[in-house]
Amino acid sequence: MRRQLVAGNWKMNASSEMTGSLxxxxxxxxxxxxxxxxxxxxxxxxxxxxxxxxTPVMVGAQNVAAEESGAFTGEVSAxxxxxxxxxxxxxxxxxxxxxxxxxxYDVLVKVRQLMANGxxxxxxxGETIEQRxxxxxxxxxxxxxxxxxxxxxxxxxEKIIIAYEPVWAIGTGETATPEQAQAMHAFIRxxxxxxxxxxxxxxxxxxxxxxxxxxxxxxxxxxxIDGGLVGGASLDAAEFTAICRA
Ligand code: PGA
Numbered sequence: 102m103r104r105q106l107v108a109g110n111w112k113m114n115a116s117s118e119m120t121g122s123l124x125x126x127x128x129x130x131x132x133x134x135x136x137x138x139x140x141x142x143x144x145x146x147x148x149x150x151x152x153x154x155x156t157p158v159m160v161g162a163q164n165v166a167a168e169e170s171g172a173f174t175g176e177v178s179a180x181x182x183x184x185x186x187x188x189x190x191x192x193x194x195x196x197x198x199x200x201x202x203x204x205x206y207d208v209l210v211k212v213r214q215l216m217a218n219g220x221x222x223x224x225x226x227g228e229t230i231e232q233r234x235x236x237x238x239x240x241x242x243x244x245x246x247x248x249x250x251x252x253x254x255x256x257x258x259e260k261i262i263i264a265y266e267p268v269w270a271i272g273t274g275e276t277a278t279p280e281q282a283q284a285m286h287a288f289i290r291x292x293x294x295x296x297x298x299x300x301x302x303x304x305x306x307x308x309x310x311x312x313x314x315x316x317x318x319x320x321x322x323x324x325x326i327d328g329g330l331v332g333g334a335s336l337d338a339a340e341f342t343a344i345c346r347a
Contacts, residue, residue, distance in 0.1 A: 126338025
């Protein structure tokens, strides 16, 4: 049985005060039956780790360097993330792919850095509206997963979570229908069978894209949806808590 995970991607939104108040809200309303994670911007990770110490809430980063260490001004390595108590990191978010030119190869290299440091990678995949209109959503997502499927070992997959985030649903208020999302999650799971049946069965696949409290329960009750990656709604403690408990 896969345990569901609800993760909040704060993107480039936060302050010390906001980090404190969001976490207080989350910690006061923890669900017993789901994992919860938050992904604050880098400067607030240490604070979030301290404030969630001794609780089940996990703290992740939104990005990680492809390199191990050295002269890479502005980058943050996987070893640094592990050192400050970060247990997860997003890789290949559609904003990173679209705005910072991250390619599938970069995603693989970053995943390898995370694996080497014991950090779980939440790898984001998803098609644009043009690709969906051209009925290419499956081929696009298959391509985004193909290097990982070819290169990573069964053991590596124990530290990987997939987030299916259709680009047209991110921050637009337009959520994929539960049927659209379930169909893509089932497709992704069938792709993971190329690694092994066990990996296909065990890997958690989150849905992301305008998840709100009102839409979460139906999405999360689909057989291949193992929780959500929540952007905008994770910045409102009451709304995020309602999603966590949906
Ligand atoms: P959204 O963002 O919930 O605001 O659509 C999701 C994400 O980008 O992870």
